[in-house]
Amino acid sequence: MMVLPWYSWFKIAVFALLACNASAFLLSGTPSEALDAAAWLTLLALFELETAHEDRLQGRHALAVTHASRVAAAAAVVIAAAGYVFEGEWLDAANSWLWIAVVVLLEFEVRYPGAVKRRRVSFAAVAATLYAGLAALVLAWAWRSEWFDAYDALLWLIAFVTIELNVLRLAPGGDLRAGAETAKSA
Numbered sequence: 001m002m003v004l005p006w007y008s009w010f011k012i013a014v015f016a017l018l019a020c021n022a023s024a025f026l027l028s029g030t031p032s033e034a035l036d037a038a039a040w041l042t043l044l045a046l047f048e049l050e051t052a053h054e055d056r057l058q059g060r061h062a063l064a065v066t067h068a069s070r071v072a073a074a075a076a077v078v079i080a081a082a083g084y085v086f087e088g089e090w091l092d093a094a095n096s097w098l099w100i101a102v103v104v105l106l107e108f109e110v111r112y113p114g115a116v117k118r119r120r121v122s123f124a125a126v127a128a129t130l131y132a133g134l135a136a137l138v139l140a141w142a143w144r145s146e147w148f149d150a151y152d153a154l155l156w157l158i159a160f161v162t163i164e165l166n167v168l169r170l171a172p173g174g175d176l177r178a179g180a181e182t183a184k185s186a
Contacts (some may be wrong), residue, residue, distance in 0.1 A: 005112065009046070014159050018044065021152045032083030036096065038099055039076035046070045047106065051166035074103070091140055095153060098133045102160060103128065127164070 018041055025037035046066055049057065057063055083098035105127060109116050116123050133159055139148035 011052075011162055012126055014155065014162065015045070015048075017155055018159060019092075021148075021155065024148070024156065028088065030083075032080045032087060032089070035076050036080035036092075036173070037085070039073045039080060040156070042073040043070065043077065043103070044128075044163070046073065047103075047163045048166070051110065051163055077103075090148070091137055091144075095134065095137050097158070098137070099160075102130050102134070106163065107159075131161075 022037035022041045025033040046069055048064065057066060077096065077100060081093060082101060082156065084090075084093035084096055096164075099185070105123070134153065138150050138153045138157065141153060
């Protein structure tokens, strides 16, 4: 898939900002925030690799390492989400569980493009609902004047929208065919 040069730089900038945010959480956040930030950044990088650079994942070893890394990061995300519940951080917990649902949806879109094509409207509705819930959390953090959390949550929304564009093959300048059916199963 050929994409416009600015789009590649845009994604690099988003990743760099997320890495800075993760560093902030690692240095000054709670253990749940640190684990959450590192695990999500890992998952995002793996999704980017699989959806936009799948040609680089040649060979059994590369695929095995990618899948094992994703399983470990996903386990860390679930542990962090449970930590938020235990700590009574309800916005963080809701955010984590909504993101977990987004990842499950993305996994399904990547692994079963034929099923997604047959039920495109249903998948789009579920995705829109999940992303709307996440956007509402951005507004909740902003309303509470928790600006860094609102900014971080918004940045994650932008990052995962770029992944959705990869999965659907709708990246700017890319192939505008109905994309999910062309997604390569890993």
